[in-house]
């Protein structure tokens with residue numbers, strides 16, 4: 001008898017549990033949904049949300065300010081000076097470009113999204129975007145390279161700079177030599193012994 005009572009008790013508990021659950025579900029049919037059908041529907045981000053960085057390399061003057069301020073050193077920039085015969089143009093903010101930027105890498109896996117790199121940029125070319133879905137299986141794919149210089153461009157820029165520096169050094173050396181030559185005759189004159197006055201007796205030891 002006790003076993004039969006336990007059997008029906010279990011059925012009763014099962015039915016009431018389902019009824020309670022269905023009551024809660026039924027109630028939620030009439031309240032507005034608080035969830036989104038992500039990824040088909042996405043939340044609108046706040047205006048100043050900080051996500052993936054982007055660099056408009058055409059406007060970068062290679063000043064390195066963003067890299068210097070980064071607390072985790074995840075921005076790597078290398079530059080090559082342009083030569084006097086090269087015109088790299090100006091940025092959209094009117095800044096003259098004087099440096100080639102062969103390397104501009106951001107290791108976004110290290111980035112803590114502090115946004116500190118954005119504020120000091122004089123040309124406003126490094127910005128936070130609203131892109132937050134960029135997970136990767138390979139960590140190396142999280143190193144973003146923004147430079148658009150090809151290896152040939154880099155080699156050419158380095159060669160030009162080397163040649164210009166050698167020419168400048170040669171000009172400087174020639175100018176120094178010419179200046180030294182210009183002052184030499186008066187110096188040599190000063191070192192010459194004064195010729196004895198006519199009639200002055202010869203000093204002992206002079207022959």
Ligand code: SF4
Pocket residue numbers: 053069070071072073074075106110111112113114115116117118
């Ligand atoms: S957001 Fe912060 S951590 Fe990320 S690159 Fe900029 S300065 Fe560095």
Ligand code: SF4
Pocket residue numbers: 055059060061062063064065066067077120121122123124125126
């Ligand atoms: S601060 Fe701006 S202009 Fe200067 S190197 Fe960084 S991105 Fe380029």
